[in-house]
Structure formats: structure tokens, C-alpha cells
Amino acid sequence: MPGNTTKRYPAELKARAVRMVAERPAEETEWAAMRRIAPLLGIGTPETLRKWVRHAEVDAGARAGVTSAESEEVRRLKREVADLRRANSILKAASAFFAAELDRPHG
Template sequence: MARPSKYPQELQERAVRLVIESRADYDSEYAAIKSISAKLGITSPESLRKWLRQAEVDGGVRPGKTSEDIAEIKALKKEVTELRRANEILKSASAFFAAELDRPSRF
């Protein structure tokens, strides 16, 4: 399981918005990312770059899985795991009870 981000969602959204709004003021997108991450106290510009890419995917600008798709896939994988575990328990229980029915009665 991934660890939660140490940056609040509001800061992430603000940083992404600032990069989008100020791209033209810098020589490159990376220069904007580096400058804004330093100003906002984000230790790694790579984190801001990833947030920006995910925001572009969510906005339909870039192809890829949206945040909603990722969350849905994660929930479905969890549900599949739980259902498989329940199936294994039911198989074991049915095998146990089937064996009980096959034994001759002692009385």
C-alpha cells in the first residue's frame, strides 16, 4: 500500500495551478516546476511534475488513467481479493461437511 502524501491536497492543487498559469513566464516547463516547488516548500520538483501530469490526464489533455479510474480499479482489486478469500473458506467448509456426510454413523 502506498504511503499517504505529506502534502495536503490543497497545496498540490495550488502548485499545479501555479505551474499551468506561469508556464509562459519561464524558459521551460521544468524551470517553472523547479521554481514553484522551491517557493512552496515542496522538497522534490519530481513530485510536482507527477501532480501536473495527473492533473493533465484528469483534465483530458493527456491520455492515461484518470484518478477516478485508478481509485475504481483499486477498489475492485480489493473486492476481488475479499471474494477469493471467501470462496476459499466456502470450498474448505463444503469439503469438510461433505466428508462428514460420507462417514458411516457410529450409532
């Protein structure tokens, strides 16, 4: 699909591409390696590979940033907060309903 920026690549391909950049010849710049490796592996653009390399550096602790594990934990916590808010909303509605029932005269 042209222009589809959410194309997914297998984790094995990402790992292999990042490893190939890391194992490049000493005389080759990182960007030159990315420009060479991306088309070899069918990666859309060298920029995609550059992002993978930077992310791998963060995960390895070689670069500052949010690791994959931290990102996943934040996503999990956001889902949990959303679920708890929904449950809280339901409980508030039920509480209001039953409070109204108790206040209603029975007779």
C-alpha cells in the same frame, strides 16, 4: 525523513502548485516554473511537482493515461476480488468438511 519517497502532501497544496505552474508567465518554461515553485511551497523536488502536473493533465483529459478515478476503481475492484477469493476459500473448506461428515458412517 531523508529518502522517504512516500511523503504525503495535502491535496490543497498539490492543486495550488499545479495551478501556479499552469498560470506561469508566458515567457517562463514549464520546467523553470516547476523549479521555481517547488521550493516556494516546500515541495521536495521539482520532479514531484512535474508528476502532479502530468497527473492533473491526465485527469483533465489533456493527456493520455489512467485517471485518478480509474485508478481508484481498479484498487476497489482488486480489494473486492481479494475479499471474494477469501470467502470462496472459506466456503470450499466448509463444503469439504460437511461432505466428509455426510460420508462418515453413523452408527
